[in-house]
Structure formats: C-alpha cells, structure tokens
Amino acid sequence: KTSINLRPGGVEGGTMSGKNLLLKVILLGDGGVGKSSLMNRYVTDRFDSQSFHTIGVEFLNRDLVVDGRLVTLQIWDTAGQERFKSLRTPFYRGADCCLLTFAVNDSRSFQNLSNWRKEFMNYSDVKDPERFSFVVLGNKVDMEQREVGEVEARAWCEENGSYPYFETSAKDDTNVTAAFEAAVREVLAAEDQIDHALLSSTIDLHGNRKTSRSSCC
Ligand SMILES: Nc1nc2c(ncn2[C@@H]2O[C@H](COP(=O)(O)OP(=O)(O)OP(=O)(O)O)[C@@H](O)[C@H]2O)c(=O)[nH]1
Ligand SMILES: [Mg+2]
16 A cells, blocks of 8 residues: 555655655653653663753654554654743644643642643644554653552553653653654554555445435436
C-alpha cells in the first residue's frame, strides 16, 4: 500500500520513492521536564545538561521506518512555562499525536498532565477527542530521587484513556526511540481504524443507493 488516507490535519508529502507520510507530533508538559532534551536526543543524539528554556515553539524532522512504512516525523517542541502559553497554543492544530511529558522527580509536573491535555484539546480543534492519540512520557528516570512511581503513572494512563506510557531519560538515552516510535504506531493504528470505518460506510452508501433506485424505477 503506497498511499495512506489521513484524517484532516495530517499532511502527505511526496518523495522520489513514492509517497511518504508526514506526521506531526507535539511535545507538551511543564517547563524543565525535558521536552527539548528528548527531541534533541532523538533527532541529533545529543544531550545538553545546560539547556535553555524554550520560547514559543521549535520543530525538527526525522525520517524513520515503522512496520515497513517510511514516515517523516515532524516533532514540535513547545515552551512549557506558563508565560509562553499564547506563543505555543497556535501550533497545536494539525497535530497527529500529543506526547504528554512530565519528570519523575517532579510530582507537580505529573499532576499537571490533565491540564496539558485540556489545553491541547482547547486549541487543537481535534474532531474526535475520544480517539485522539496521546502517549505519556515520564522523563529523567536516571535521577535518584523520584516523586512519581511507575505504578502510579501507569494507573493514570490507564484511567485516562489507556495511553501508552514510557519511562525515559534523555540524558542516558533510555526509551527515547521507543517512545517516538510508539507515537507513530498510535497514529498509524488510528488511521487504519478510520480507513476501516470509511470502507464500511462506503459499502452502506452503495447499499442504500441500490435500494432507493429499485424503489423509484
Ligand atoms: N538528569 C536528567 N536531566 C535531564 C533529562 N532531560 C532533561 N534534563 C535536564 O533538565 C533541564 C530542562 O530540560 P529541557 O529539555 O530544557 O526542558 P523543557 O521541557 O524543554 O523546558 P521548557 O523549554 O522550559 O518547556 C536541562 O538542564 C536538561 O539538561 C534527563 O532525562 N535526565
Ligand atoms: Mg524546551
């Protein structure tokens, strides 16, 4: 299958070797939890222990193959500090997946996950909130002093929509690739469901047309 149907908001880009899929994922979470560090680890394989707070948004692309499909992952990294809210929210539209990020040594950042999800929903204009793909990242697992346990984090994910959960460290490169690949898989799985729904509604429509024709002629 070389062409893939996308719901509104997704973009299809062309390449020399056929069509490849451009997916937009967005990193949200409190200032300092490690969003920029995760993106930089994944795209450039570097870690900076002295990074600056992000102002507004930045994005980087990385190509990858997931389950035999060539995908360009466009990662949007946002500023988590409250004062930058108006600079980040215009960029939520068109996202295919949202990575809700907290730091395991900062319980406040974990408690704020539901606020981040709310903010995303308010500004992203997602058509079907129940089906939208979220992935949750508990970052900084290399740190000694944890304030949020894995069991507690997994329970939140389960209760709030069975979101995949990854314990990551941008510093040690733990689960970073796995987390971004999971985001792609979540989107592809959601697309497949929509393809199936479209297919069955097409069949229904044909059925209806046939019935109405035979009744009027
Ligand atoms: N120990 C450890 N430190 C990390 C990790 N990820 C990020 N950091 C550090 O945490 C600090 C904040 O990281 P950033 O990536 O800038 O955080 P951010 O979420 O982008 O913050 P904002 O841009 O303000 O929203 C930096 O000093 C990073 O070096 C990690 O996995 N482990
Ligand atoms: Mg940042």
